[in-house]
Amino acid sequence: MATTTRRPRGQGRPHASAPGASREALLDAAAGLFGRQGIAATTTAQIAAEAGVTAAMVHYHFAGRDALLDALVEARIAPLLAQVWAPVPEGTPVAAWIEILVRRLLEGPGRTPWLPPLWIREVLSEGGLLRERVLARLPVAQLQALGAAVAAGQARGEVNPDLEPRLLVLSLLGLTMLPLATAGLWGRLPGAAGIDAEAIARHATALLTAGLRPDRPGRGPTRRSR
Amino acid sequence: MATTTRRPRGQGRPHASAPGASREALLDAAAGLFGRQGIAATTTAQIAAEAGVTAAMVHYHFAGRDALLDALVEARIAPLLAQVWAPVPEGTPVAAWIEILVRRLLEGPGRTPWLPPLWIREVLSEGGLLRERVLARLPVAQLQALGAAVAAGQARGEVNPDLEPRLLVLSLLGLTMLPLATAGLWGRLPGAAGIDAEAIARHATALLTAGLRPDRPGRGPTRRSR
DNA sequence: CTTGAAATTAATTAAGGTATTAATTAATTT
DNA sequence: AAATTAATTAATACCTTAATTAATTTCAAG
Numbered sequence: 001m002a003t004t005t006r007r008p009r010g011q012g013r014p015h016a017s018a019p020g021a022s023r024e025a026l027l028d029a030a031a032g033l034f035g036r037q038g039i040a041a042t043t044t045a046q047i048a049a050e051a052g053v054t055a056a057m058v059h060y061h062f063a064g065r066d067a068l069l070d071a072l073v074e075a076r077i078a079p080l081l082a083q084v085w086a087p088v089p090e091g092t093p094v095a096a097w098i099e100i101l102v103r104r105l106l107e108g109p110g111r112t113p114w115l116p117p118l119w120i121r122e123v124l125s126e127g128g129l130l131r132e133r134v135l136a137r138l139p140v141a142q143l144q145a146l147g148a149a150v151a152a153g154q155a156r157g158e159v160n161p162d163l164e165p166r167l168l169v170l171s172l173l174g175l176t177m178l179p180l181a182t183a184g185l186w187g188r189l190p191g192a193a194g195i196d197a198e199a200i201a202r203h204a205t206a207l208l209t210a211g212l213r214p215d216r217p218g219r220g221p222t223r224r225s226r
Numbered sequence: 227m228a229t230t231t232r233r234p235r236g237q238g239r240p241h242a243s244a245p246g247a248s249r250e251a252l253l254d255a256a257a258g259l260f261g262r263q264g265i266a267a268t269t270t271a272q273i274a275a276e277a278g279v280t281a282a283m284v285h286y287h288f289a290g291r292d293a294l295l296d297a298l299v300e301a302r303i304a305p306l307l308a309q310v311w312a313p314v315p316e317g318t319p320v321a322a323w324i325e326i327l328v329r330r331l332l333e334g335p336g337r338t339p340w341l342p343p344l345w346i347r348e349v350l351s352e353g354g355l356l357r358e359r360v361l362a363r364l365p366v367a368q369l370q371a372l373g374a375a376v377a378a379g380q381a382r383g384e385v386n387p388d389l390e391p392r393l394l395v396l397s398l399l400g401l402t403m404l405p406l407a408t409a410g411l412w413g414r415l416p417g418a419a420g421i422d423a424e425a426i427a428r429h430a431t432a433l434l435t436a437g438l439r440p441d442r443p444g445r446g447p448t449r450r451s452r
Numbered sequence: 453c454t455t456g457a458a459a460t461t462a463a464t465t466a467a468g469g470t471a472t473t474a475a476t477t478a479a480t481t482t
Numbered sequence: 483a484a485a486t487t488a489a490t491t492a493a494t495a496c497c498t499t500a501a502t503t504a505a506t507t508t509c510a511a512g
Contacts, residue, residue, distance in 0.1 A: 162432030174400025206388030
């Protein structure tokens with residue numbers, strides 16, 4: 001829990017520090033709590049406490065609780081989205097494209113502890129409170145381009161024809177963000193310690209590349225360098 | 227919205243109907259609302275209204291809102307869990323086992339509209355309100371048996387060695403429950419209509435079987451009979 | 453220095469939610 | 483029948499939370 005310097009602050013304007021510091025602190029506190037507890041279960045008082053200010057500050061820096069959500073998407077989530085969906089070189093083959101996306105997902109959002117649970121819960125889940133706001137910022141053109149590339153690959157016989165191009169991105173999320181979001185869960189299942197982002201990346205890539213089948217039947221484990 | 231006969235009911239004990247009817251109605255209403263809005267965002271008053279009774283009934287049939295969650299897990303979720311994890315014949319090969327699980331997931335939980343979102347949001351997600359309750363009912367032995375079978379298959383060179391056995395079940399959920407839970411989302415993305423449970427099953431099975439690669443390079447689409 | 457704007461806390465208010473109790477009617481037992 | 487138990491609504495007390503306002507302190511510009 002927020003190990004910020006929590007000396008009880010008196011009333012009045014505080015001594016000069018980084019400008020906008022408390023605003024940033026509120027956004028960070030909100031992101032963390034939302035990731036851990038979900039948005040609906042988090043009160044403004046909790047956010048303020050974790051940020052080291054009072055609840056009134058939420059209404060000073062933002063118009064209210066709802067506007068805080070807008071600001072969070074704008075300031076913390078949109079940049080990560082842009083990072084993942086940055087353009088790939090023209091003509092990148094589908095398999096390579098997918099692998100790039102997996103790597104980016106695990107290097108950006110995957111390293112932001114609050115993001116995977118927040119994404120799963122508040123964007124993908126039915127009735128999630130960030131759905132509309134994030135939906136409006138999805139890079140639709142990029143998504144469609146990937147779908148088209150997959151379909152083209154299928155037509156040329158280079159991509160598994162039983163795959164549904166429009167489900168592929170969701171599968172990607174299911175193989176990366178979902179395991180990350182549930183990390184706290186399997187810690188309590190017997191014998192499931194020591195699964196880190198690297199393991200998730202290897203597993204996801206392996207599954208996407210070859211499915212359950214061995215890469216070349218009969219070989220030993222392929223040691224993936226890093 | 228609950229198309230039950232909603233004639234305003236007077237005070238006092240109602241005329242005999244199915245015994246325990248209002249209790250069941252409350253559980254159904256809770257499941258539906260929880261699936262659509264999430265647990266934290268659903269009030270007892272909403273549940274009661276959808277069930278056609280007053281909020282006081284929640285405290286009559288259950289000890290309170292919290293005990294309602296226990297009852298929901300017991301009466302509505304545990305049976306679905308048991309159905310999915312019913313034993314498979316001794317010695318079933320890994321690939322077939324996985325395919326059985328995919329089919330069961332889509333035929334049981336997958337046909338229960340409220341379950342996928344509820345599972346994603348309240349079981350898998352960090353801080354989900356059903357986590358502890360469901361965790362206590364997971365068929366740990368079954369899960370471990372599957373993990374062991376996968377590891378054995380890898381040792382014999384029959385299963386992709388880069389897969390992480392302990393992540394496989396989660397991957398299964400990511401390829402089945404997650405797309406179902408987000409069905410409401412892609413309805414609003416351009417050109418993504420008409421993806422039903424059948425399509426999800428085909429996509430998931432294809433991905434698990436062969437990954438992105440065509441089954442036998444150069445062939446046309448394999449028409450999967452059903 | 454003085455004055456107005458900025459950043460913050462404390463205190464208050466209003467809305468909404470859960471749980472509780474009393475009253476009411478139907479069913480069951482004696 | 484009479485008494486008791488079961489199922490239900492209505493009213494309300496209590497608590498939590500979001501939002502507002504007033505007071506307080508610091509900063510920056512003339």
